[in-house]
Amino acid sequence: MRTRKSLFFVGSLLALLVLGLVLPSAQAQNSSEPLTEEGDLDCFVAAYYFPNYHPNDNRNRKLKGEGWSEWELVKAAKPRFEGHHQPNVPLWGYTDESDPKAMAQKIEAAADYGVDAFIFDWYYYEDGLFLEKCLEQGFMKATNVNRLKFSLMWANHDWIDIHPWKLNTPQTLLYPGKISPEGFDRMCDYVINTYFKHPSYWQIDGKPYFSIYDLSQLLASFGSVEETRKALDRFRERTRAAGFNGLHLEAVVWGQPVLPVEKVPANPVELVDKLGFDAVTSYVWIHHVPLNDTPQTEFLQVRDKYMEYWTQAESQFKVPYYPNVSMGWDSSPRAHQDDPHGNFGYPFTNCIKNNTPEAFKEALKMTRERLSNRPPLQRIFNINCWNEWTEGSYLEPDTVNGMKYLEAVRDSAK
Numbered sequence: 064m065r066t067r068k069s070l071f072f073v074g075s076l077l078a079l080l081v082l083g084l085v086l087p088s089a090q091a092q093n094s095s096e097p098l099t100e101e102g103d104l105d106c107f108v109a110a111y112y113f114p115n116y117h118p119n120d121n122r123n124r125k126l127k128g129e130g131w132s133e134w135e136l137v138k139a140a141k142p143r144f145e146g147h148h149q150p151n152v153p154l155w156g157y158t159d160e161s162d163p164k165a166m167a168q169k170i171e172a173a174a175d176y177g178v179d180a181f182i183f184d185w186y187y188y189e190d191g192l193f194l195e196k197c198l199e200q201g202f203m204k205a206t207n208v209n210r211l212k213f214s215l216m217w218a219n220h221d222w223i224d225i226h227p228w229k230l231n232t233p234q235t236l237l238y239p240g241k242i243s244p245e246g247f248d249r250m251c252d253y254v255i256n257t258y259f260k261h262p263s264y265w266q267i268d269g270k271p272y273f274s275i276y277d278l279s280q281l282l283a284s285f286g287s288v289e290e291t292r293k294a295l296d297r298f299r300e301r302t303r304a305a306g307f308n309g310l311h312l313e314a315v316v317w318g319q320p321v322l323p324v325e326k327v328p329a330n331p332v333e334l335v336d337k338l339g340f341d342a343v344t345s346y347v348w349i350h351h352v353p354l355n356d357t358p359q360t361e362f363l364q365v366r367d368k369y370m371e372y373w374t375q376a377e378s379q380f381k382v383p384y385y386p387n388v389s390m391g392w393d394s395s396p397r398a399h400q401d402d403p404h405g406n407f408g409y410p411f412t413n414c415i416k417n418n419t420p421e422a423f424k425e426a427l428k429m430t431r432e433r434l435s436n437r438p439p440l441q442r443i444f445n446i447n448c449w450n451e452w453t454e455g456s457y458l459e460p461d462t463v464n465g466m467k468y469l470e471a472v473r474d475s476a477k
Contacts, residue, residue, distance in 0.1 A: 104431040104476050106442040109180040109265070110173065110449040110458060111216065111346065114197035117161035122193050126224070126237070132159075136227055137452045140396035143404035144358045147414070149395065151452060154460035159201075160450075166201035169459070170211045173449070176469035177476060178458070180212035180265045181449060182274065187217065187253070188238045189246045203261060212265035214272040215258060216315065216346075217250075219280045221324040226453075228410055229399040234323055240280040244294060247284065251298045255305050268440060269308035273298075274344060276315045278334060279326040288337050295338055313385070314340040317350040318372065323409050332379045342382050347447040347456065348389040349415075357406050359416035362391070366426050373433070386433070388426050389447045390468060391418035393455025414455065420467035427475035446472070 115123075115133040123131050134157040140149040158165040173181070181202070186193035202213060222238040242250070258264055259271040266272065275281055285291040295312060302310040316331050328334050335343055345351065351372040354360040369389075376384040397410035406413045427446075434442045448456045458468045 104428070104435055106431055106434050106444055107179050108177055108444065108446065108472065109182050109214070110178050110446040111451070112181040112183045112449045113451050114160065114183055114194045116450065116452075117159050117197050117201070120194055120196060122238075133226065133453055136396045139400055141400045143395050147358070148463070151455070152462040153452070154462055154465060161196040161201045163201055163204040163206065167205040167207050169449070170202070170205055170207050172469060174210040176466070177473040178211070178446075180214060182214050182216050182445060184218045185215040186222070187250045188240070189242050193222070193238060199257070208263050212263055214265040215254065216274040216276055218276045220277045220322060221280070223324060225397055225410060227397050227399045230402040230407060230411060240277055242284045244285060247294050248297065251301055255301055259302065259305065259307065266307070267311045270311040271302060271307060272311045272313065274313035274315055276346065277325065278314060278316070278328045278331065282328070288334065292338050311341050312339070313342045313344050314338070315346050316343050316376070319350060319353065321347065321349060321409055336381055340382060342385055343376065343380050344385040344445060345387040347392070348387060349392055354392065354413035354415065357413050358404065359414045362415050362418040362422050365415055370429070383441050386430055386444045387447055388430050388444060390423055390456045390458060391415045394453065396453040420464055420471045423468055424471035424475050427471060431475060
């Protein structure tokens, strides 16, 4: 796959030189850009990464005690109904993702099996960072960090205490997603100086990639569409002032909420246009497809419904839509294990079944085929998720399937 990219790039370069055309700057020719021929299945593949699998995060320590991470929920998970497989056990063990050696293992596997970038779920609230040690102490200090690109999805949703949540009890708001304009500007400066300038940060056409998860919270932070647009424009200006071609801003869009705090904007198509986003994307299939069958809905049924949404999104939005492939869904580890299981609302939700490595590979291949006729810079998709263990959607190897989901990523390009 990489050899094919290299040969095509060399051929294209020679052709441009013969025609006397001017090539883009070296910065714009970022190695993350897919350089493929029409009909080629090669794409740029990014996997979301959820960074709550390291002990002693400062906020978690105060709330949960010394040494806690979300691995504790993974270990405690139980089968909730007939045919339900829990707990899922990581093949590599309950590793500390803030350890550069542990992260190096993840980077090596991702790069070897065809993942080009991690999109870190990145948390920044009015009073500062949350769960940053995974990225800053683990990924960015790994000796092989140059093998994988990384970028940020600002997870600007409310953080509530649901780890785990007991049915029919209050859901306590811990960290509000709403941020002040001053806090937003501080965040932008931190992002540019700490992450964008890192040599492994993912750029599209010389522009750092940055996506925003919750458009409703973004609007609430500034009070109006006009003020929100001004804030995003300031972010773009700061990025250009730092020496980049601009900022690639991407909106995560939903058709329905998943987390109990989520609200779908009234008109996301119009909002994306007015705020000047460069592209739109999705985080997980079930933001667009309800899981109506209790306790489990068929993977192929969810896949096909999502493909219908993809077609709808391409026709509605004026900017490119970058699709998602979801490995599965099972949020039961975040529910109190002594409560009855049912479709009562997150994390008590229906699951996805028969999401086998073979079915996942077929969904990946379908996605690649649909993208193959796009211009090279738009042949991008994301995967949910590298490590959403407590939502049942992960590429990392477990003791049942080993490396098969990663093999599916690699083999879907053939």
